[in-house]
Amino acid sequence: MISGLGVVLILSAGVGMGVFRARELWARPRQIRALIQALSALETQILYGEMFLADGFRDCVNGCGEDAVKKMFLYLSERLTGDRRCRISEAVTAMQRRMKSDVSFGQAEWNVLIFLGEQLGRTDCNETEKQLRLAVEQLKRIEDTAITDAKRKGKMSIYIGVCGALMMILMCI
Amino acid sequence: MRAYNEVKGGMNMKTDTILEEDIFPFLPEKWGQVIREEDALREERISEIRLRVGEPIRLRYGVAEVAVSHERITAQCLERVISSCCHHSRYAMESELKNGYITIRGGHRIGMAGQAVITRGEIKMLKHIHSLVIRIAREVIGSADSILPYVWKDGRVQNTLIVAPPYSGKTTILRDLVRQLSDGDESCGRCGVVVGVADERSEIAGAYQGIPRLNVGARTEVIDGAPKASAMMMLIRAMSPAVIVTDELGRREDITAVEEAVHAGIAVMATLHGRDIEDVLARMNKTERELFALFSCIIFLDNKPRMGTVRKVISRDDIRECAI
Secondary structure, X not given: OXXXXXXXXXXXXXXXXXXXXXXXXXXXHHHHHHHHHHHHHHHHHHHHHOOOHHHHHHHOOXXXXXXXXXXXXXXXXXXXXXXXXXXXXXXXXXXXXXXXXXXOOOHHHHHHHHHHHXXXXXXXXXXXXXXXXXXXXXXXXXXXXXXHHHHHHXXXXXXXXXXXXXXXXXXXX | OOOHHHHOOOOOOOHHHHHHHHHHHXXXXXXXXXXXHHHHOOOOOEEEEEEEEOOOEEEEEOOEEEEEOOOOEXXXXXXXXHHHHOOOOHHXXXXXXXXXXXXXXXXXXXXXXXXXXXXOOEEEEEXXXXXXXXXXXXXXXXXXXXXXXXXXXXXXXXXXXEEEOOOOOHHHHHHHHHHHHHHOEHHHOEOOOOEEEEEOOOOOOOOXXXXXOOOOOOOXXXXXXXXXXXXXXXXXXXXXXXXXXXXXXXXXXXXXXXXHHHHOOOEEEEEEEOOOHHHHHHOOOHHHHHHXXXXXXXXXXXXXXXXXXXXXXXXXXXXXXXXX
């Protein structure tokens, strides 16, 4: 009876760990999707309302489900509002340093954001629209890769979890 | 004749507060410090800060200009100041930048000089900006006291044109007129009226994100950032003002909008660049001269001996003669 319970416990722990790791892997495409939505909303704020970037960063994440992405944009907004001398590129770099561990972004996403930070707000509406669309397109491509990765590695994580648990049970027996 | 510099230190916002809150956040800290030090030594208030590449910072006190610090301004620093003043969002100030200026919170205007980029015969933007001039907008409560009797006559607002050369305090006086007319003064039997302000350059109300930051009265409606003529028409159609106020008339469509307002029974108060009547008339063709016939009162201001000095007031009959 007790050994049966132990087997069930080990097996569920192994599966649980695998699922947890798979969820972590799926966080990346989810966050990229949230980032794409935020940048599209930012484009609307800029083109329709000619909103300043500090206000745009704050409003573009209204209703965003991904807390980590929301925090990133709110940090940018606060940084720019708090220090009027702070450039967008400086704010983005500071945000990366501060929040790198809070999000599941890879270097490719950060590179897109840093490049965008260098360009954003320095030109007129048309050019700003182009820069944002370019960033969104690049992020979509990264998202596709991230989804393929998450699918492959997610399944693999669950299998490893199950196999690990079984191996442990066998070793115990 | 009263000049508004006399009210320094009275109920008005002190220079320090204006500089600290509205101007210094956009300048490098070091520059703020040297300006602060210079300003502490002066009786008068700064009216202008001039920043030019390769030159020291220059401050204007009334008609006098002084250079502060030995350090020369670099192009990179100036570029950074411009970016800060635009809130790092140049697209939001596109139309203003095309005209060579931007207006920041508080109604302070920043003029720019540089190389124009032309696309399809129109100025697209300025590049290689080498010079900035920050004109500090001041709210001087009571500065319009001396001209109010000419503007409010026989229980109603007269169509009034204020003519003055640069640095004479046109906008400051106009703003105080707006406040006084809007709030009214029961002790004088003057009731407050709805005033519509067509504030193309955000200088009268100093609006930031649509909300007036300077005191323009309780019954004042402001259309901020729109071309004067369009804003005046919007106010006539939508806000039922008793008075429409605008700054610096000049274009043909502005004059048409003034005519529309007058024909709709709305009083108009406006300003115009000029030294005297001859100077103004010399710049106008016959149709534009008819503008004068629309006004019941023209007030000429001067910056001598002090900014905001009323030099001459022309009433209705004299104006008709001028228009002819």
